[in-house]
Amino acid sequence: MAPLTGDNGESRAPAIVEPDRRASGLLGAARGAAGGRGSTIGTEHLLAAVVGTKGAAREALSDAGAAATLVLAVLSDREERDEWEEAWDSTDDEDGRVDSVAVLGESGDRCIRLSGAAARALRAAMRCARGEGAEEFTAVHVLRGLLAEEGNRARELLRTCEADPADVLRALDGEPVTPAERVGPLLRPTRDALLGRTPYPMSFWRRFLTGPAANxxxxxxxxxxxxxxxxxxRLGDRAIGTEHLLLAVLATHEVGLRYPQLTGPGTGDPDTRYAGGASLAARGIDYAAVHAALTTRGGNLGSDARPAEKYLRRTRDGGTAALVTSLLAEEARARRLLGLLER
Incomplete structure (x- = not known):
């Protein structure tokens, strides 16, 4: 873009376009993601902030396979590594960092710096807004700015989430996108609940404490x-039995395998935390087979020795191995259901 020229013929920088209300909140969220005052905001922090907004930008990311839960979990994993700079392939042009006021004017903060790539992304967002005749730039403009340059951390973050930046741009343009399905139809409700597309029912306070993108x-x-x-x-059953626990163990294990970016964070080795589902898989038992057996032949499974919830209370060690062991050690509906598969 050619520099603008003043009345005296001297070139001057393009006028700064102010962020709208949501974009202002986005910039604050990016600062929080970067660690607060004195930190450098990179394109990865701007992307994390965009995915936390409401509206077209977040929806385009989700449609392309970059749901908020996934983006934030991957970023958190990268940020918590001991060798933080080695966690990224891209430098995000940290050497070209600038004072945020130089880019954002009064919306900036002299205590906050932007990586060179983040500064260019915000300037691209402003150019996009000016090109549309808009007086303010939005989260959509910021997202377009982030994707305007190859090789920054925002694009790297999307690739780690297995989301194609080109799909994000198509979704922003209103075009249909069909990212590769990682799970079959039976497991998609579990996947969608995990990614926050159809959140699990819970009390207001629990959702408030866990946040909208809990992993x-x-x-x-x-x-x-x-x-x-x-x-x-989903099965139309009013009471929870051990057969539902068995299905939940298998569903979470199989969805988790297809989203390794989400199973890694947490306490302990993910292989240990998911050992119960892995032990069932090693025996050739999968969700589809158990679901089919329950819906076609599981009409007379008898009763459970104790309420299903008590199995969970007895296995609060962080892993699923003890839960599966206890489910199969007793004469419970889950054990009888597996017996149907072996006939």
């Missing part, structure tokens, strides 16, 4: 506790 895959027993109720509901 349940990092705490598999809690995830199973949420999923088991949905397994019963």
């Amino acid at each position: 349940w895959a990092s705490v598999p027993l809690i995830w199973i506790g949420l999923e088991v109720r949905e397994q019963a509901r």
Whole structure:
């Protein structure tokens, strides 16, 4: 873009376009993601902030396979590594960092710096807004700015989430996008709940405390506790039995395998935390087979020795191995259901 010229013929920088209300909040969220005052905001922090907004930008990212839960979990994993700079392939042009006031004017903060790539992305967002005749730039403009340059950390973050930046741009343009499906139809409700597309039912206060993009895959027993109720509901069952627990163990394990970016964060080795589902898979037992057996031949499974919820309470060690062991050690509906598969 050619520099603008003043009345005296001297070139001057393009006028700064102010952010709209949501974009102002986005910039504050990016500062928080970067660590607050004195930190450098990179394109990865701007992307994390965009995915936390409401509206077209977040929807385009989700449609392309970059749901908020996924983006934030991957960023958190990168930020927590001991060798932080080595966690990224891109430098985001940190050497070209600038004072945010130089880019954002009064909307900036002299205590906040922008990486060279982040500064260019915001300037691209302003150019996009000016090109549309808009007086303010929005989250959509910021997202377009982030994707305008190859090789920055925002694009790297999307690739790590297995989302194609080209799909994000197509979604922003209103075109249909069809990213590769990682799970079959039976497991998509579990996947969608994990990614926050159809959140698990819970109280207002629990949702407030956990946040809208909680990564349940990092705490598999809690995830199973949420999923088991949905397994019963989807089957039209009013009471929760051990067969629903078995389905929840298998569903969370199989979805987790297809989203390794989400199962890694958490306490302990993910292989240990998901050992219960892995032990069933090693025996050739999968969700589809158990679901089919339950819906076609599971009409007379008898009763459970104790309420299903008590199995979860007895296995609060962070992993699923003890849960599966206890399910199969007793004469429970889950054990009888597996017996149907072996006939």
